[in-house]
Amino acid sequence: MSDTTTNLALPYILAAQAQKHVTHNEALRILDGLVQLSVLDRDLAAPPASPADGDRYIAPSGATGDWSGWDLNVALWTDGVWLRLPPRSGWRAWVEDEGLLLVWDGSIWSDILPSELQNLDMLGIRAAADTTNRLSVSAPAILLSHEGAGHQVKINKAAAGNTASLLYQTGFSGRAEMGLAGSDDFAIKVSPDGSAWLDALVVNRTSGSVTGEAVQSDALDATAGRLLRVGGFGLGLDAGPNVADLDTHGLAGFFFGYGGASVTPPTGDNPFPTLNGAYGLITGNGTLGDDSGYLWQIAVQYGTLSPQLKFRNKAGVTWDAWQTVVATDNILGSVSQAGGVPTGAIIERGSNANGDYTRFADGTQICTRQGLVATFVDAEHCAATWTCPAAFAAPPTAVTLTLDGGAWGASGPASGVGRGDVQPVAGINTNTALSAEVWASGSAVFVSGDTVPLLGVAFGRWF
Secondary structure, three states: OOOEOOOOOOEOOOOOOOOHHHHHHHHHHHHHHHOOOEEOOOOOOOOOOOOOOOOEEEOOOOOOHHHOOOOOOEEEEEOOEEEEEOOOOOOEEEEOOOOEEEEEOOOOEEEOOOOOOOOOOOEEEOOOOOOOOOEEEOOOOOOOOOOOOOOOOOOOOOOOOOEEEEEEEEOOEEEEEEEEEOOOOEEEEEOOOOOOOEEEEEEOOOOOOEEOOOEOOOOOOOOOOOEOOOOHHHOOOOOOOEOOEOOOOOOOEEEEEEOOOOOOOOEOOOOOOOOOOEEEEEEEEOOOOOOOOOEEEEEEEOOOOOOEEEEEEEOOOOEOOOEEOOOOOOOEOOOOEEOOEEOOOOEEEEEEOOEEEEEEOOOEEEEEEEEEEEEEOOOOEEEEEEEOOOOOOOOOOEEEEEEOHHHHHHHOOOOOOOHHHEEEEEOOOOOOEEEEEEEEOOOOOOOOOOEEEEEEEEEEEOO
């Protein structure tokens, strides 16, 4: 039989032993040193100079003095001497200066709560972790801070079809999610109930372009709250969207339409009914959310044709007629009209052997003639036919004939009839020719060969 106990090496009191109290007290001294073991320090290289009775230390490796050779043993100061207590596996010691609980594993003292937590199956902080949520934290906030520079939070997944995301919940029911959900494209999803989900934004991993319910579905999508994409309402593209119906179009933006002579013109009142081609269209809406009133449209004819700018308004149910904006290149030019509405220049001027003419956009036409000569008809009068330099739409409404005093000396009557002896009058007129007559008055008579120079002015309409 051994003289000491197996685990703590306490001395036994032997049979017929003298001074049994010595052995008993030694066992009590060892128990007093080991039970509820708490050491003051474990880093002193040598015993302290003035220990108090009952002080305990763990002698570090390489300790000197009375602790020499006591590496990692417990040193107990008792009755004025150091008592060596070799540790056994499983012993625990509280280190007072570090506030740390150690355990002896047979070779070293280790922290019961190690400074590094590696390969834990799960961890719950004020919450219960499980096999799915292996880290569970219940707290007002979680702080992840830098250690002097930047900081990253990394969420890694095994394959493209898996999910790496942040899920936001209310009552453990999903309401929003952001990350790589089922693909490698970054997505932001939302849900009203945790079951039905909408892809609000999806960022393509290759191009960086954005799609989703929060983005316009097409260039004419006017859904409130959606992001405007390139080309939306004609912004950012070479050509805006084509307008199908001019009169019902209520969206603001930049568009284009086809002239009335094109293969597929829009329905409604076309600003360029004779155009075989496209034109630009700028539209505005003065009342948010109301496409039935306070609208305006600006149409621009472009390309190789003469540029034109037209506009119209709608303040209620009916659109106003298209109005043409006057510009320097459409003040003078060829006038034209469609259905009585001017479509060309404001003023047109021309001349030929028959005289000069001026046409206005409102339909007014004025023809003038200098050098018109009436020839002898009979003793009472001379006559001339004036072919209009530009045809009227109907016989002119007013014709004025006067004697050309400047040409009287060269072209006046050879018979000597004076200017006061004659009266020029207009005869029967057509839309292309005017009859001019000069009648002698009093006793004056014309003779064969007489001529009378005239000035003519005719007023009418070209449409």
